[in-house]
Amino acid sequence: MRPLKVIANLYNGFAAADDWAPALDGILAYWMLYLRDPDEFSVLQARSDLMTPIEGLPLERISDGAWWWYAASSPIYRLHEMHAIYFHRRFDDQHERFLPADTKKIITKAGPYKAYRKSLLFRVTPKIEWHCVGDESEIRRLLAPCRHVGAKSSQGHGRVRSWEIEEGDEQTALFRRPLPELYARRMGIDGAVMRWGIRPPGRIAANQTLCVMPCAR
Secondary structure (H helix, E strand, O other): OEEEEEEEEEOOOEEEOOOOOOOHHHHHHHHHHHHHOHHHHHHHHHOHHHOOOOOOOOEOEEEEOOEEEEOEOOOEOOOOEEEEEEEEEOOOOOOOOOOOOOOOOOOOOOHHHOOEEEEEEEEEOOEEEEEEEEOHHHHHHHHOOOOEOOOOHHHOOOEEEEEEEEEOOHHHHHHOOOEEHHHHHHOOOOOOEEEEEOOOOOOOHHHEEEEEOOOOO
16 A cells, blocks of 8 residues: 545535545445445445444554544645535425325424425535545546545536546645544644544444544645
């Protein structure tokens, strides 16, 4: 494994809820699981309770006490513009009318038919870069089918024009990313502290701890 810079050349930008997404290790984990077994992947997508930390990515593994994570930086990009995008969910009377016979009222304020209006920030940028320490050939294999990054790819956001991999910076890969608080302090790294998913999948409790967050971009 060696220091690499992974570049996603985009058509117009990507959507994300925060400044530290999308994560390279998360993208690689998604495609590793999907390519290994698409059926099992579908089950895991629907059942977060079955998920465990994703091991075996083609990235260097860093350990400190009970915690481990991958040597991959947060996304780095030049932000040209940022604006809110909205997505909605409303009860679809045309396609959701086949309900149990004893249904008397459709609840749209809670439950499976809840209506909502949510937003994400769309970031206009021509490319995203990540630095990592990893296996170039395996990273290329996993990224080959990846045509979108970030949130709401089903709506066309985050379209990838092409991928590039070139020589990267090891220090950026190791330290320009969320790091467990005690480890970061020992390394002389200061910053805002948040509870964060240190490794993929970031949304499960087993992967979350207090982290020192890097400065955005």
